[in-house]
Amino acid sequence: MRDLISASHQRSTRLLGTPNNAHPELAIARDELAAWQADAPLAPVYDLLDELVVQPARESGLVVALANDEGRLLWVDGAHRTRGQAEDMGFVAGADWSEAAVGTSAPGTAIAADAPVQVEGEEHFAPAAHGVSCTAVPIHDPATGRILGVLDVTGDRDAAAPHTLALLRAAVAASEAELQLHRIQQPAATRVPKLVPPAAGRIRIRLLGRANASIETVDGRSVELSPRHSEILMLLAWHRDGLSAAELAGYLHPEGMRPATLRAEMVRLRQVLATIDPTIELRSQPYRLDDRVSSDAADVLRAIGRGAHRQALHDYVGAVLPASDAPGVVDIREITRSTLREAVLTQGSPDAVVEWLELPGHDLDVDAHFQALRLLPPRSPKRAAVVARLESLEGNDVA
Structure with missing residues (x-):
C-alpha cells in the first residue's frame, strides 16, 4: 500500500x-x-x-x-x-x-x-x-x-x-x-480576509528538522517555542478550521489530557505569542489559529501540489518536529515525508530522485535507489554513487 x-x-x-x-x-x-x-x-x-x-x-x-x-x-x-x-x-x-x-x-x-x-x-x-x-x-x-x-x-x-x-x-x-x-x-x-488585518505581515512556523518550533515574523522577530507549544501550534496551523479541546488533547497524547492542563497550556501559549506579535489571534471553541500563520511543512506540500518538486526538496530540510511523539504530529510528519517521497519517485526528474536520496535518513531507501537508476542516463556520473550505496545495502552488484 x-x-x-x-x-x-x-x-x-x-x-x-x-x-x-x-x-x-x-x-x-x-x-x-x-x-x-x-x-x-x-x-x-x-x-x-x-x-x-x-x-x-x-x-x-x-x-x-x-x-x-x-x-x-x-x-x-x-x-x-x-x-x-x-x-x-x-x-x-x-x-x-x-x-x-x-x-x-x-x-x-x-x-x-x-x-x-x-x-x-x-x-x-x-x-x-x-x-x-x-x-x-x-x-x-x-x-x-x-x-x-x-x-x-x-x-x-x-x-x-x-x-x-x-x-x-x-x-x-x-x-x-x-x-x-x-x-x-x-x-x-470586501477583499480583506476576515482574520487578517490589512497591514498584517505573514507569520511563519519553522518545524522541519527542529526539536522545537520557531515562530518568525516578516520583520525578523522570532521566538523558539517549548516542545508542547511547538506541537500545539503545529496542529492548529494544520487544522485550519480549528480543533475542539477533546480533539486537540487526543492529537497531543494517546490518552488525551485533562481539560485544565490543556487550558493552562493555551494560556501560556497566548502569552508567548503576544511577545512576538500582540495581534496574533488564538481563538477558543474551537481552538483556532490566526490565518496569517503558515508553516514550512505546509509550504512543502503546496510546492508538491504545484508540481514544483525541486522547490519542495529544497524546502524540506528535515522531518516535522522529529523529537515529538504526539499522535497528531506523528501523522503530519509521515504525511509530509510520504507525500514528498511519492511525488519525487513517481513524477520527479532524475536529479530530484538523487536529491531525495541525499537528504538525511533517506540513504536506506532501496526503492528510491532503484528508481534513480531507472531514470538516470547510462553515462551519468551520478550512477556510480547510487550503485555503490545499493551494493552496500544489498550486497549485490546491481550495475
Missing part, C-alpha cells in the same frame, strides 16, 4: 475504528443546499469548472465533485449513469466525505494531506466505495494559501489515471487564477 494511503488508513482507523463505521452523512439539509452553495468561497469558479472538467468527464462516463474545506460536497455532476452509482454510495451534494466521516477517499484525504491524492478501489476505507476510483486536488485561496476545498473526479479506473490528475491540476490552477481575478474585481472593503 502506498505511503500516503497507508497514513490515511491509520488516521481513519483512529477516527472511525472499523470500515463498517464509515458512512457519509448528509451534512446540509436539502432545503438549505442552494443558499449554502451560493455562499461558498468556491462559488465564483462553478461555471469555469463546468466547462473545463464536467463536460469532458460527462463524455468519459465520470463524475466530478467539488467539496469545501471540510470535505462536504458542494455539487456533483457528470455522466448520468455514473451519478446514479455515486448516489447509491452517498456521494451527493451536501454529503460529508471528510476522513472523519468516511475514512480514506480522494476528497477527504486530499484535504487532510493538503496534497493531490489518487485512490483506487479497495484503497478506500469505506466498503461502499470499493467499486470506484477517484482523484482529488486541493484548491487554495491565492491570497492566503488556505485550503478552500478540493476538485474530485470519481468513476472507473480512468478516474485515477495519470491524465486525470493532470487535467485536475490544470483546472485547479485556472480556478485559483479566477479566484484571484474575482478578488481583485471586488470592492476594496
